[in-house]
Amino acid sequence: MEIKNIPEETIEAVTKHINESNNKNYNIPIIGNPNNAETPQVFEIIPFNEIDISESKFFAIDGSYNLAQFYNGLAIGLYTAGYICYHKGQQKRMNTLDDPIILGKSYFPTRILATNEQDLLDIYDELLTIEPVKDLIYFFGDKPESIFAYSKENICVNFSSLLSFCQEVLETAIILEIANREETKEGDFILKDGTLRSLQIKQKYLIKLGKYLHEKGIKIIAITKQSPIKMELSYTLKQIDNYLQDQLKLTYPFKETEPKRKKLCCWFEVSETVLLASYKGDMYAKKSITGGRGFGLFFAARLDYVEKLQNYDWVIADLNIFDAIPGIEDGNMHKDKVTLDFIFKELTRLTQEHYILGYPYPLVEVHNFVTLKKNFKEEIINRVKFSLYKDQRMDNVDIENLFLDFHERF
Numbered sequence: 577m578e579i580k581n582i583p584e585e586t587i588e589a590v591t592k593h594i595n596e597s598n599n600k601n602y603n604i605p606i607i608g609n610p611n612n613a614e615t616p617q618v619f620e621i622i623p624f625n626e627i628d629i630s631e632s633k634f635f636a637i638d639g640s641y642n643l644a645q646f647y648n649g650l651a652i653g654l655y656t657a658g659y660i661c662y663h664k665g666q667q668k669r670m671n672t673l674d675d676p677i678i679l680g681k682s683y684f685p686t687r688i689l690a691t692n693e694q695d696l697l698d699i700y701d702e703l704l705t706i707e708p709v710k711d712l713i714y715f716f717g718d719k720p721e722s723i724f725a726y727s728k729e730n731i732c733v734n735f736s737s738l739l740s741f742c743q744e745v746l747e748t749a750i751i752l753e754i755a756n757r758e759e760t761k762e763g764d765f766i767l768k769d770g771t772l773r774s775l776q777i778k779q780k781y782l783i784k785l786g787k788y789l790h791e792k793g794i795k796i797i798a799i800t801k802q803s804p805i806k807m808e809l810s811y812t813l814k815q816i817d818n819y820l821q822d823q824l825k826l827t828y829p830f831k832e833t834e835p836k837r838k839k840l841c842c843w844f845e846v847s848e849t850v851l852l853a854s855y856k857g858d859m860y861a862k863k864s865i866t867g868g869r870g871f872g873l874f875f876a877a878r879l880d881y882v883e884k885l886q887n888y889d890w891v892i893a894d895l896n897i898f899d900a901i902p903g904i905e906d907g908n909m910h911k912d913k914v915t916l917d918f919i920f921k922e923l924t925r926l927t928q929e930h931y932i933l934g935y936p937y938p939l940v941e942v943h944n945f946v947t948l949k950k951n952f953k954e955e956i957i958n959r960v961k962f963s964l965y966k967d968q969r970m971d972n973v974d975i976e977n978l979f980l981d982f983h984e985r986f
Contacts, residue, residue: 597810602850604616604809608842613844613911613913616843618841619840620839621837621879627924629664630925633668633759634663634764634926635764637659637747637768638657638659638943639655640655640948641656641740641742642739650689652688652689653735653738654956656683656743657743657746658682658683659682659754660938662926667680682945686702688956697728700738700741706746708752712745725774744777748785754766755792760794762792762794765795766797767799768939771872771894772894772896779870779871783865795895795899799894799939805892806876809876816842820842825840841920844876844877846875846876851874865897871897873894873901877923879923879926880934882933888933889934890934900912900916
């Protein structure tokens with residue numbers, strides 16, 4: 577169907593929603609109150625010549641999955657997750673490979689072929705045998721069917737949902753692996769894309785992981801530029817940007833002397849009102865260690881600034897709720913402002929590459945390290961074809977017929 581056939585009222589409904597959200601005023605003051613974390617907390621970015629002077633190590637995690645399906649019922653799918661580490665601006669080796677380029681560590685399954693339901697069940701079973709996943713289940717101290725939000729049969733209802741599940745569980749397992757590495761110390765950071773919430777793992781188990789990281793002094797932060805929160809806060813972010821750039825910057829007591837390096841950063845906790853509007857009351861965003869989906873607390877943050885790109889500079893950061901509210905288990909909701917200030921200031925060490933525009937570069941690098949690119953289908957088919965010819969001695973015509981794609985032929 578051609579795009580022009582979509583009814584005009586459908587387009588109008590979309591534009592109306594965008595315009596309304598883009599102009600919502602939540603009456604968040606542009607001048608912050610140090611005693612109220614839900615108002616802007618402004619600070620000067622770490623000087624560029626000091627960004628690599630830190631004892632903290634910065635680990636970054638990401639994962640990916642992709643699949644290719646063919647007319648004869650043959651499907652090939654793959655999931656992966658991995659991590660890298662930077663210390664004082666240099667990437668450190670995380671693996672035991674004798675490779676001068678690949679310094680990160682990643683995991684892949686051996687089962688990637690699915691022709692029937694049993695194959696999907698076997699892929700699920702194999703996930704549970706991968707070392708970091710085995711360690712995660714042992715750490716949680718329960719059976720997989722109790723840990724995961726959905727049954728094995730529901731997860732394996734189709735290949736795509738299974739691969740998504742496998743990627744998410746493996747990413748979570750890698751968090752624990754990093755925390756238990758010998759070189760990981762108090763004050764180190766673990767960064768991941770997205771949020772600290774899960775649709776696959778029940779909250780009480782994630783809470784155990786969050787508390788464990790907090791007790792070890794390891795800071796975990798999930799960061800994304802894509803979030804419904806940004807749409808809801810669009811008006812607010814623009815107002816704060818204008819104030820910081822047009823007013824406060826003129827009088828702020830900068831330590832930096834070079835005009836182009838004088839940058840004001842900012843963070844604030846996302847309020848309940850904004851969360852309810854962003855997620856329509858979904859427990860996904862609940863500020864609690866019970867009745868929700870994870871162990872995070874949402875913040876909006878501007879960790880760098882590029883002229884005339886307002887809003888794009890802002891990210892949504894999901895921080896470990898135990899770092900932000902250490903007494904939450906005892907009902908003490910006091911925010912640890914010292915820790916929050918430390919976390920966001922340290923993150924500015926990672927955001928001053930111009931082309932990244934306020935987003936931590938280790939997350940960009942780990943994304944490039946593990947992402948199964950768009951040419952996955954072509955690459956995996958060519959490797960399988962070559963193996964069928966070389967190792968299995970199959971006829972060329974039979975091999976080509978296996979991988980016919982009628983959508984491309986007609």
